[in-house]
Amino acid sequence: MNVHAAALSEAHRLDEPTSVFARDVIGDLSRAPKRLSPKYFYDSTGSELFEQITLLPEYYPTRTELSILRQQGGAISAMVPAGAALVEFGAGSTTKVRLLLGECRLGAYVPVDISGEFLNAQAQTLRVDYPGLAIHPVTADFTAPFELPEAVREMPKVGFFPGSTLGNFEPGEACNFLKSARAILGKGARMVIGVDLEKDERTLYDAYNDTAGVTARFNLNVLHRINRELGGDFDVGAFIHRAIYNRDRHRIEMHLISKKALTAEVLGQKFSFRPGESIHTESSYKYSIDRFALLARVSGWTLLESWTDEAGLFSVHALVASD
Numbered sequence: 001m002n003v004h005a006a007a008l009s010e011a012h013r014l015d016e017p018t019s020v021f022a023r024d025v026i027g028d029l030s031r032a033p034k035r036l037s038p039k040y041f042y043d044s045t046g047s048e049l050f051e052q053i054t055l056l057p058e059y060y061p062t063r064t065e066l067s068i069l070r071q072q073g074g075a076i077s078a079m080v081p082a083g084a085a086l087v088e089f090g091a092g093s094t095t096k097v098r099l100l101l102g103e104c105r106l107g108a109y110v111p112v113d114i115s116g117e118f119l120n121a122q123a124q125t126l127r128v129d130y131p132g133l134a135i136h137p138v139t140a141d142f143t144a145p146f147e148l149p150e151a152v153r154e155m156p157k158v159g160f161f162p163g164s165t166l167g168n169f170e171p172g173e174a175c176n177f178l179k180s181a182r183a184i185l186g187k188g189a190r191m192v193i194g195v196d197l198e199k200d201e202r203t204l205y206d207a208y209n210d211t212a213g214v215t216a217r218f219n220l221n222v223l224h225r226i227n228r229e230l231g232g233d234f235d236v237g238a239f240i241h242r243a244i245y246n247r248d249r250h251r252i253e254m255h256l257i258s259k260k261a262l263t264a265e266v267l268g269q270k271f272s273f274r275p276g277e278s279i280h281t282e283s284s285y286k287y288s289i290d291r292f293a294l295l296a297r298v299s300g301w302t303l304l305e306s307w308t309d310e311a312g313l314f315s316v317h318a319l320v321a322s323d
């Protein structure tokens with residue numbers, strides 16, 4: 001974020017969440033190379049598109065993680081204290097958390113997500129299906145510190161961070177997130193976290209370049225969101241989705257590539273693009289078990305247990321906050 005970006009968002013009298021969005025967009029598009037934060041994928045449209053992605057035949061992470069959670073439900077529930085508050089960072093669809101809600105004797109469920117409309121709709125569905133469970137949704141950027149509801153502060157805490165979202169952080173950011181989660185959850189907290197594993201490049205490429213084009217629409221939606229919420233004038237049709245595997249950095253990279261020379265304006269600031277110029281929208285790092293264990297350790301967590309599928313595509317880990 002730069003000073004000019006802050007002044008622009010203030011001059012346009014934006015509410016606080018939109019001001020943060022504006023500052024990040026203007027600051028990141030002013031960089032060389034240009035980028036956008038993947039957390040802004042998840043407006044209501046983006047959240048719905050991601051749920052479609054999870055059902056695609058090429059996209060292995062969701063179905064593989066679900067199989068691990070089903071097979072290891074008993075082992076996972078054994079490390080969750082009775083009466084604990086389950087705090088889900090980046091709560092999306094309720095499919096995965098339902099597997100824990102059915103196994104664990106929880107005192108409360110606290111879903112946390114930046115997309116408040118989607119979050120509250122999912123919470124309401126859960127209240128109908130689990131009438132005896134206290135559910136306290138929190139609309140917040142889970143990558144930054146936030147306050148837990150007063151009702152759960154004295155309960156034991158268990159974090160839940162399924163999917164491969166940890167891989168969307170740069171390694172230093174992943175360490176900072178795990179440290180922040182430890183501080184939010186408190187002393188003696190535990191955490192269940194999903195981590196995508198290193199594998200053959202063809203499987204990775206196909207997962208992020210599906211033949212139905214849903215991932216492309218998901219990626220391009222961030223430009224639609226900028227146009228809608230910040231009054232941008234991006235010619236979305238002038239950009240294409242591209243996902244590549246960066247072998248040296250163990251990560252998939254998603255980009256939006258400009259097909260021609262163009263200029264886009266956001267809140268009065270203009271951004272020029274050359275033909276072929278990229279906006280880097282997401283990285284998805286892939287880990288080995290050992291590299292993740294090291295990351296957890298330097299972030300203040302101790303690895304208790306790790307589970308993988310037979311093919312070694314995905315992993316789920318149980319952590320405890322280090323003393």
